[in-house]
Amino acid sequence: MAAKIVPRKYPMPEQDPKERIKNFNEVPLGQDPETVKLEAARCLQCKPPKGKTVPPCVEGCPVGIDIPGFLALAREGRFEEAIALIKEKNALPAICGRVCPYENQCEGACTLGKKYEPVGIGRVERFLADWERARGFRVPPRPAPTGKRVAVVGSGPAGLTAAADLARRGHAVTIFEALHAPGGVLVYGIPEFRLPKEIVRAEVEYVKSLGVEVKVDVVVGKTVTLEELRREYDAVFVATGAGLPNFMRIPGENLNGIYSANEFLTRTNLMKAYLFPEYDTPTKVGRRVATIGAGNVAMDCARTALRLGAEESYIIYRRSRAEMPARKEEIQRAEEEGVKFQLLTLPKRYLGDERGWVREVECVRMQLGEPDESGRRRPVEVPGSEFRIQVDTVVVAIGQSPNPLVPATTPGLKTSRWGTILVDEEGRTSLEGVWAGGDITTGEATVILAMGAGKRAAASIHEYLSGKPWPGDWRPVNG
């Protein structure tokens, strides 16, 4: 054990805010091997508390990585063994090492974190994954085929994780992806400067190397139906995500220059509009850009707008700073880059010019009243406080609803009144042989929670394919 406690994380160098808003390169630059060894050595190697089987950090990890185990190996510079240990549980470590909200999970549960800064678990994971990728993956030996076939619908974090886990157990897995590139939200939603697409591509290649087949350009519900997949495969896992953008339904919302966050990000990330005209898909960003909403997606949009040349990038949010749902780190980075926050402000309508382009957003000031169902203080309008903000571009980032394509075309697949697919504690749906997980069952959440759901479903699918009967008394847990 380290003799002396190091109270703070070893810093990770970052691109300077003034520079980075001019490019789409990643913001944090990674750490060197010596720093990583020191960071890993900060771990106290806690034993499981009484009555528990794993230490707190592992309990805080939705995919149950042996965190003290890989930190102990990393501390000694045994990077190859350390990353192999992570990959027993997590096929996408370079992705998780970048986009996981560690502060609420492993690092949030870290014992050291009670008095000092927690161990920088995320940055060690990131280093190990990058270290391995730079050397080329070692493909694990394939298990004997079970002869069972599984279809996975959607190649986002839940689908990729379930596919990897099932392939490692010897099942033949085919992923069906509607878009032309696998990765789901990892490729269309999360910007290059937070998650380089080359990294997603590499980790998808790793999942393929486990024996998983990926079929792009197949829209389940249109090109093939879920019923057809059920007939052809022994089990189906539905992980179609929360892909339906919400709008506020206020006047003027269809003016030119107003995007959903999904469109704005998809154009930029998946279609690479920031490289127009090298790439064919254009995007248009004016001098003044307002992003409506204050979640992680909103921060991504506001920061993307700066990189696309906006002079002013605003976040407009109806509650106060304390209620902003984005990760602290994302808010901080947005602020460093010059994003301005118009808090306690609610858009009421958009005003356009004679050619149909948005020119102003009329807002009203808000104040916080009594707490609502979510426990957050309810924002109420301040009468007579209307004012206008000049804008050239608006991005509506107020959340996504579950993708309705599969439920709408699958008789018997039960959904909640919010449109999420109902599942029991193992991810089983109302149809035998069909599981679901990720945002399609929870509504919009995080990459790692979707991965956890993929893992649970894979375990349940494996048991079913090994002979465990389908339950007679199916009880959904997410109604």
Next chain:
Amino acid sequence: MFKILSKQFLCPTVARFEIEAPLIARKAQPGQFVILRIDERGERIPLTLNDWSPERGTITVVALEAGATTKRLNSLKAGDYLADVVGPLGRPAEIGRYGTVACVGGGVGIACIYPEVRAFKAAGNHVISIIGARTRELLIFEEEIRRFSDELHVTTDDGSYARKGFVSDVLKELLEKGRKIDLVVAVGPVPMMKAVAEVTRPHGVKTVVSLNPIMVDGTGMCGCCRVEVGGKTRFACVDGPEFDAHQVDFDLLAARNRRYLEEERMALERLKGGR
């Protein structure tokens, strides 16, 4: 990758492609479309299905050269491959037995209305087809449409062939003469569809139009294709592409379709410079 099996120019600016896409061919229905991408750097563009053959495992689309992407598309040949073809997308047309159905096609919209002409005829309707183009050489699919129509009316804007005028003029005349028409389906440029809607509105004839907004994913994910129908926002890719013509805000659609004119010009210039 999706192989182009055959390609012909129907007129100098419109080409027809038969593409190997067995999964799409098995599911395609009149009124649906595909999203296509030429190569790794390409944009995703929607094209209405012109025909399909589950037996051959192929679909047919018709593209009008309008911007850089369609110009490049139309330069491809049989044996070339497209990076992506996705579909069939959108809700199928509501084919049924209405009585007398007028199918109105303008420009490249004639190729889009063709499968509906065929399907309405097969469903036992009396089909009146009205097709039109700017000028004689741009008129496509006349013989194919004729084969499945009980009556065919043809117009050219400049009078270089058949009747001079617009397709909406013919429709107006028929209605004013008291012809009983139970359903009008129109596909074509926005001003033409708007004109058709205005012609049928006073006669209270049910009218359906197939909208052609800009799209990205085509599966309801991005909202790029939103249109207003009856004052409500709808996504043309999943709620449409066909809507009640009397409820559609055509001016909004026209304005939204002009969003990237500047960029389209830039891309065309670049293409001419030899990309």
